[in-house]
Amino acid sequence: MSGFVKRFNGLLDLVLQAQCPLCHRTTAAAFCQACQRQLQQCQLPNPAWSQEEQLPVFAWGRYSGALRRTIAAFKYENKPHLARPLGEWLALAWLGATKQATTFTVVPIPMHPTKQQQRGFNQADLLAEQFCEQTRLPLQKQGLSRSRETTAQFQLSAGDREQNLADAFSLGKAFRKRHPTGSVLLLDDIYTTGATARSAAQTLRRHGIRVQGLIVLARAALEKDEG
């Protein structure tokens, strides 16, 4: 199926069935009330930047429970329309935590083209579209490109992951033409070990582009930051 057809089917799914993606109850909203409550419980109490290894990270929620199931449905059960509520929540949390009106260029972490073709969409692109619509920040989907297919990360040890991701990215065609004026905010769906985001940030920094940090919908629990 082409990306367009997949996205179109996702929309049809939304319009015709209007089912909660988690429990399949009929609902007019993105989620039924019970699942919405469960999702809200996954939100971090005070979303803020936290300094991780080489890269500050801003997350909306914890990668567990209903949020984990929602992200799985979004990515693996062809529900691209879930990007709207999820991207909006992320934007509202970020706006609430951001004092100064600095303009950042938002760059979603790209997927390898083959993988993206299989899925029909890149979840980070869709989240970034919603995030930028709410925050009015400029979006640049061509800031980075994925230059190499990487071995599935979960099969590797932590050291091998870093190696696997070294040079996984290259500068995208938009930034090859012209660098952004200010700093870049990277955006992805989840943050686990951070290896992917660090690799992406390193690629930009190597080219003299400043990276403010990474914005994610969900981050793995701090005490078991794996996977």
Ligand SMILES: [Zn+2]
């Ligand atoms: Zn539900």
